[in-house]
Amino acid sequence: MGNLLVVGSVALDTVKTPFGEVSEVLGGSATYFATAASYFTSVDLIAVVGEDFPDQHLRFLKSRGIDLTGLERRAGETFRWKGEYSHQLNEAHTLDTRLNVFETFRPKIPDQYRSPSMLFLGNIDPELQLDVLRQVRRPILVACDTMNFWIERKREALWRVLEQVDVLIINDGEARALGGHPNLTQVARETLARGPKHLVIKRGEYGVVLFNQKQTFAAPAFPLEQVQDPTGAGDTFAGGFMGYLAATGNLSEASIRQAVVFGSVMASFTVEAFSLDRLRALDYKEIEARFREFKRLTHFEDLS
Amino acid sequence: MGNLLVVGSVALDTVKTPFGEVSEVLGGSATYFATAASYFTSVDLIAVVGEDFPDQHLRFLKSRGIDLTGLERRAGETFRWKGEYSHQLNEAHTLDTRLNVFETFRPKIPDQYRSPSMLFLGNIDPELQLDVLRQVRRPILVACDTMNFWIERKREALWRVLEQVDVLIINDGEARALGGHPNLTQVARETLARGPKHLVIKRGEYGVVLFNQKQTFAAPAFPLEQVQDPTGAGDTFAGGFMGYLAATGNLSEASIRQAVVFGSVMASFTVEAFSLDRLRALDYKEIEARFREFKRLTHFEDLS
Numbered sequence: 001m002g003n004l005l006v007v008g009s010v011a012l013d014t015v016k017t018p019f020g021e022v023s024e025v026l027g028g029s030a031t032y033f034a035t036a037a038s039y040f041t042s043v044d045l046i047a048v049v050g051e052d053f054p055d056q057h058l059r060f061l062k063s064r065g066i067d068l069t070g071l072e073r074r075a076g077e078t079f080r081w082k083g084e085y086s087h088q089l090n091e092a093h094t095l096d097t098r099l100n101v102f103e104t105f106r107p108k109i110p111d112q113y114r115s116p117s118m119l120f121l122g123n124i125d126p127e128l129q130l131d132v133l134r135q136v137r138r139p140i141l142v143a144c145d146t147m148n149f150w151i152e153r154k155r156e157a158l159w160r161v162l163e164q165v166d167v168l169i170i171n172d173g174e175a176r177a178l179g180g181h182p183n184l185t186q187v188a189r190e191t192l193a194r195g196p197k198h199l200v201i202k203r204g205e206y207g208v209v210l211f212n213q214k215q216t217f218a219a220p221a222f223p224l225e226q227v228q229d230p231t232g233a234g235d236t237f238a239g240g241f242m243g244y245l246a247a248t249g250n251l252s253e254a255s256i257r258q259a260v261v262f263g264s265v266m267a268s269f270t271v272e273a274f275s276l277d278r279l280r281a282l283d284y285k286e287i288e289a290r291f292r293e294f295k296r297l298t299h300f301e302d303l304s
Numbered sequence: 305m306g307n308l309l310v311v312g313s314v315a316l317d318t319v320k321t322p323f324g325e326v327s328e329v330l331g332g333s334a335t336y337f338a339t340a341a342s343y344f345t346s347v348d349l350i351a352v353v354g355e356d357f358p359d360q361h362l363r364f365l366k367s368r369g370i371d372l373t374g375l376e377r378r379a380g381e382t383f384r385w386k387g388e389y390s391h392q393l394n395e396a397h398t399l400d401t402r403l404n405v406f407e408t409f410r411p412k413i414p415d416q417y418r419s420p421s422m423l424f425l426g427n428i429d430p431e432l433q434l435d436v437l438r439q440v441r442r443p444i445l446v447a448c449d450t451m452n453f454w455i456e457r458k459r460e461a462l463w464r465v466l467e468q469v470d471v472l473i474i475n476d477g478e479a480r481a482l483g484g485h486p487n488l489t490q491v492a493r494e495t496l497a498r499g500p501k502h503l504v505i506k507r508g509e510y511g512v513v514l515f516n517q518k519q520t521f522a523a524p525a526f527p528l529e530q531v532q533d534p535t536g537a538g539d540t541f542a543g544g545f546m547g548y549l550a551a552t553g554n555l556s557e558a559s560i561r562q563a564v565v566f567g568s569v570m571a572s573f574t575v576e577a578f579s580l581d582r583l584r585a586l587d588y589k590e591i592e593a594r595f596r597e598f599k600r601l602t603h604f605e606d607l608s
Contacts, residue, residue: 181391183530207522257603298604299561300521
């Protein structure tokens, strides 16, 4: 059985929130995903960085046991993202995006990665997501993310991806854009009829809803007194979600619901600090403790 | 032991949503509250209507077993509210408010109502809420609602109310206005230190969070394919919540959590139709069935 494979971005982020600002810190969808998943399972990372990418970040990712064979290092600069959040921390305002070496990123899957147990296709061009799917043996679970940019510009290619994925993980704005109307339950019904078996809709501070053909599962976000920086919360969620599923290999409804909670737990840690700083300092016991707190947060007695 | 007593508004609403419009239909905070609560317990209603208020509405409220001795009928016109919702159904845009007889409403509690088991102070001037509190023997539970208008203009009187209530039930915008900052967990900690034992924050389509000194409980909104009209959802929630507590007399944490779910269940019915139309057609078995669905919606296995 192979590892959990992730394809996405590794970036240097400059972020300002009402609680502080950081410059050129470690970021990127694949970075958050892989780091979160590394608490549960072995992760192989496919991404590209420029020659300016600091070695300390590579050392950190390796220290988490993440396999970087597929991390291409290329002439040019690393992907930069600059964003700002207002007091309503739910939405980032992008100030600057410099794709740099990420602009011509063509994921090449090294031979030893071609039979992953599970695959996460981060938010990249759907054509590239399709290309990755062609390069690998069908994993037992494929999940993907996308964004409004692709929903608007590459809708057809995106649907070809969705026909081949098991889990689509997107936020509520993206779900409404994909479905073309505001009611998420209707969007879910229509999306599930056309492709993925599971639709996970992330709603930021309001938590997550999981839809599949048979059931709906809703989990709140973990209430926090201190949210420093929401950057990477969604990718961290996906990393915790798939990391747990890859670790157990169990795809039952009960297991998938627990995976949603583990994803939520990991995301709740990420937002407590800038960049991946809280994830760096994390202990697996803290993850389990917060999972149990999550249970207490949501539990109520059924009718007798 | 007395009944559940509610003080608030009875109104005629004109409402437009993307799914239809209705004119001069039954509305008002006390109406939604009392009707929802009537599925669980006996309710006494204190409000005022004008001489134009249709008898059919009185007959409906009586048919629900609601005691209308305290419903004053006065010369003049009934409170009118006119509002509109866009596709983002979470927020109403008020087009017109005519307080009419409600403007000079001074709640007078009939003698036989002066020892209620529980009391709900709907969204009225905090000075009037204080006046109601002076007229009754201390019930085993007092809950209240308020709105930004009073938070801004009558903050001091409102805090005097809050020092005497057990449960404050408000929406997230009101909680932020009351606490003066965006983080609801911080707002909750500070609010609970000054008055109410429980703070229930309603978040519309995102559900409800209950904070008290010891615990936090989060419940999602019940996912619906068809939301016709969100008017009255918050008051219906409060009615289901207090109706259940009044019926059982049990104020344990477990019971209060179940009350939050019953409130959410009742609100989920209200929004399925305009005015109180869905509540009119409701059967207690449907309420229990949806409670059980709610359990399935939120349940996950704890770590072993």
